[in-house]
Amino acid sequence: MKKRVYHWQPELSTTIIYWSCTFGILFLSLILMLEHTRPYLVSNIVLGVFFFFALLGLNRYFILKDDQLIIHALLPIRRKKIKVQTIEAIFVGPKSIKIISSEFKEGSQLYIMTKKTKVAFISQIETMLLDHVLIHEDPNQKAGKQ
Numbered sequence: 001m002k003k004r005v006y007h008w009q010p011e012l013s014t015t016i017i018y019w020s021c022t023f024g025i026l027f028l029s030l031i032l033m034l035e036h037t038r039p040y041l042v043s044n045i046v047l048g049v050f051f052f053f054a055l056l057g058l059n060r061y062f063i064l065k066d067d068q069l070i071i072h073a074l075l076p077i078r079r080k081k082i083k084v085q086t087i088e089a090i091f092v093g094p095k096s097i098k099i100i101s102s103e104f105k106e107g108s109q110l111y112i113m114t115k116k117t118k119v120a121f122i123s124q125i126e127t128m129l130l131d132h133v134l135i136h137e138d139p140n141q142k143a144g145k146q
Contacts, residue, residue, distance in 0.1 A: 008111040093141025
């Protein structure tokens with residue numbers, strides 16, 4: 001099976017805070033560039049910090065391998081390997097999916113995904129599970145915690 005990567009973002013409030021701070025660094029770099037008429041070392045360093053955080057923020061993804069769901073998160077502490085058999089249900093909303101598993105501290109996790117990525121992820125996990133997991137369509141599911 002081809003290794004496929006499915007990108008995700010955390011629930012809405014965390015995503016907004018992270019990307020607001022990241023773009024704040026970009027705007028600070030642009031302001032520093034306006035202060036000087038030639039290339040300025042400090043503004044270039046701050047621009048490099050922005051690119052670092054932007055790449056770090058895009059480094060969140062799922063990988064489905066054999067019988068595991070690998071959740072690659074921003075911090076190494078939050079990265080998880082979940083056995084597919086422990087997933088009890090998946091709720092699919094318009095902009096997000098909610099995975100219910102006994103391996104999560106809170107019992108479930110919410111992930112924001114694009115429509116195309118979400119459809120590809122659900123179709124691959126359905127072929128892996130073969131009726132083990134209940135996948136529910138939930139049009140009322142929000143992108144943030146209720």
